[in-house]
Amino acid sequence: MEGAMQTESKIRVDSGTEHGPRGPGCSLRHFACEQNLLSRPDGSASFLQGDTSVLAGVYGPAEVKVSKEIFNKATLEVILRPKTGLPGVAEKSRERLIRNTCEAVVLGALHPRTSITVVLQVVSDAGSLLACCLNAACMALVDAGVPMRALFCGVTCALHSDGTLMLDPTAKQEKEARAVLTFALDSVERKLLMSTTKGLYSDAELQQCLAAAQTASTHVFRFYRESLQRRYSKS
Amino acid sequence: MAEAASVPAESLAGCRARAARTVLDQVVLPGEELLLPEQEDGEGPGGAGERPLRLNAAARSRGRVVCGPGLRRCGDRLLVTKCGRLRHKEPGSGSGGGVYWVDSQQKRYVPVKGDHVIGIVTAKSGDIFKVDVGGSEPASLSYLAFEGATKRNRPNVQVGDLIYGQFVVANKDMEPEMVCIDSCGRANGMGVIGQDGLLFKVTLGLIRKLLAPDCEILQEVGKLYPMEIVFGMNGRIWVKAKTIQQTLILANILEACEHMTTDQRKQIFSRLAES
Numbered sequence: 001m002e003g004a005m006q007t008e009s010k011i012r013v014d015s016g017t018e019h020g021p022r023g024p025g026c027s028l029r030h031f032a033c034e035q036n037l038l039s040r041p042d043g044s045a046s047f048l049q050g051d052t053s054v055l056a057g058v059y060g061p062a063e064v065k066v067s068k069e070i071f072n073k074a075t076l077e078v079i080l081r082p083k084t085g086l087p088g089v090a091e092k093s094r095e096r097l098i099r100n101t102c103e104a105v106v107l108g109a110l111h112p113r114t115s116i117t118v119v120l121q122v123v124s125d126a127g128s129l130l131a132c133c134l135n136a137a138c139m140a141l142v143d144a145g146v147p148m149r150a151l152f153c154g155v156t157c158a159l160h161s162d163g164t165l166m167l168d169p170t171a172k173q174e175k176e177a178r179a180v181l182t183f184a185l186d187s188v189e190r191k192l193l194m195s196t197t198k199g200l201y202s203d204a205e206l207q208q209c210l211a212a213a214q215t216a217s218t219h220v221f222r223f224y225r226e227s228l229q230r231r232y233s234k235s
Numbered sequence: 236m237a238e239a240a241s242v243p244a245e246s247l248a249g250c251r252a253r254a255a256r257t258v259l260d261q262v263v264l265p266g267e268e269l270l271l272p273e274q275e276d277g278e279g280p281g282g283a284g285e286r287p288l289r290l291n292a293a294a295r296s297r298g299r300v301v302c303g304p305g306l307r308r309c310g311d312r313l314l315v316t317k318c319g320r321l322r323h324k325e326p327g328s329g330s331g332g333g334v335y336w337v338d339s340q341q342k343r344y345v346p347v348k349g350d351h352v353i354g355i356v357t358a359k360s361g362d363i364f365k366v367d368v369g370g371s372e373p374a375s376l377s378y379l380a381f382e383g384a385t386k387r388n389r390p391n392v393q394v395g396d397l398i399y400g401q402f403v404v405a406n407k408d409m410e411p412e413m414v415c416i417d418s419c420g421r422a423n424g425m426g427v428i429g430q431d432g433l434l435f436k437v438t439l440g441l442i443r444k445l446l447a448p449d450c451e452i453l454q455e456v457g458k459l460y461p462m463e464i465v466f467g468m469n470g471r472i473w474v475k476a477k478t479i480q481q482t483l484i485l486a487n488i489l490e491a492c493e494h495m496t497t498d499q500r501k502q503i504f505s506r507l508a509e510s
Contacts, residue, residue: 042341042342043342148265
């Protein structure tokens with residue numbers, strides 16, 4: 001989905017690596033993020049986590065159909081396209097999760113009767129897809145200048161049958177895991193915005209995973225800050 | 236290994252509110268809270284919310300601080316809502332506490348009252364024209380809002396024409412309205428933009444940079460060829476020079492200005508001036 005881009009408008013930002021365990025089982029894969037790479041949307045970003053890569057474009061605040069307009073806030077739409085095939089029920093469900101997260105954070109009341117559309121395209125899926133989609137959506141919303149009350153990030157956690165916790169699992173680790181939990185956290189106080197889980201886990205394990213995700217989100221937010229600072233330092 | 240359910244306080248500290256003064260010209264992110272100069276003094280070591288008594292009334296921070304684009308009032312603090320550099324302008328003549336705003340890079344325009352913009356007429360219905368200004372709604376322009384227009388003497392505006400006008404009504408709740416006369420009833424450069432020329436779109440940040448009072452780019456461009464230029468705050472620029480080739484060169488230069496450094500720009504201008 002790269003197409004023909006003017007190289008001037010592409011500002012490549014590579015992350016510092018987030019390799020290396022900070023504690024047993026608490027390491028995230030390498031991140032990279034690129035903003036403003038598409039010329040048509042008002043904001044765009046590409047987020048890479050290990051081998052998982054998602055491209056996001058944001059249009060808005062733009063015109064909205066009268067049937068979909070909300071009188072006192074913006075109508076947020078999320079469209080998620082898988083890498084191959086037609087979008088199915090799994091995509092619809094992920095779209096709803098991402099939409100609920102974005103609605104909690106975007107100040108829709110500043111743009112009533114408009115629409116803000118987030119289009120996500122999966123470029124490659126190697127585990128932790130929903131978290132990567134959330135991160136790409138957040139960077140694209142920031143790039144588009146949509147007013148937000150906080151930033152948000154997604155972190156995935158996998159629990160193995162022996163109880164070990166693995167952050168940012170690959171596709172193979174997700175398949176072998178007993179439970180996979182994805183959390184969306186906000187940047188102000190690391191509060192939980194959205195959680196979706198699959199599998200068997202106990203209450204205590206849920207709390208452990210949430211705590212681990214909150215620690216990991218600090219690194220993601222630091223990466224956001226560095227990449228945005230680098231972007232603005234070029235102008 | 237079992238991780239404690241409560242994460243240590245430092246990693247959750249998030250962003251404590253910082254004084255706006257200390258963050259000037261730095262990149263701020265959405266969600267950060269900024270303290271205004273008045274509150275900083277009150278947050279000092281006086282426990283239980285005591286404030287030091289001020290004997291000198293003049294030392295108190297004066298008046299209101301204006302909260303510009305990218306910032307919202309949140310209690311008695313400022314909440315940053317867009318990513319960009321924080322800027323401050325001192326008050327001119329003593330009253331008020333100055334203006335704070337966030338300089339962000341954006342492509343989509345949101346109508347603001349008083350902005351001069353270039354619009355494209357999309358429809359004529361009854362007494363008003365519908366003008367596309369790049370926002371979420373088309374703006375409405377009454378046919379009487381031109382210089383010298385009366386009910387008998389209608390302005391000559393067709394669908395597809397370019398209009399340079401300013402907003403008189405532009406808020407989030409109402410449809411934006413624009414006019415092509417100023418408050419004295421004179422056109423002052425506004426109205427239908429002439430034939431030919433080229434309209435192209437750039438980012439809002441570039442327009443603000445070009446329209447800043449001390450912009451060298453504009454002076455240098457002006458020395459190249461004789462031309463007409465109109466800048467709209469909605470990111471649209473209309474250019475007309477003697478030949479099509481010159482017009483295209485000007486358009487390319489202005490679009491590229493955003494990403495070039497000063498030296499690269501001077502090189503290009505000197506090369507063009509020779510040829």
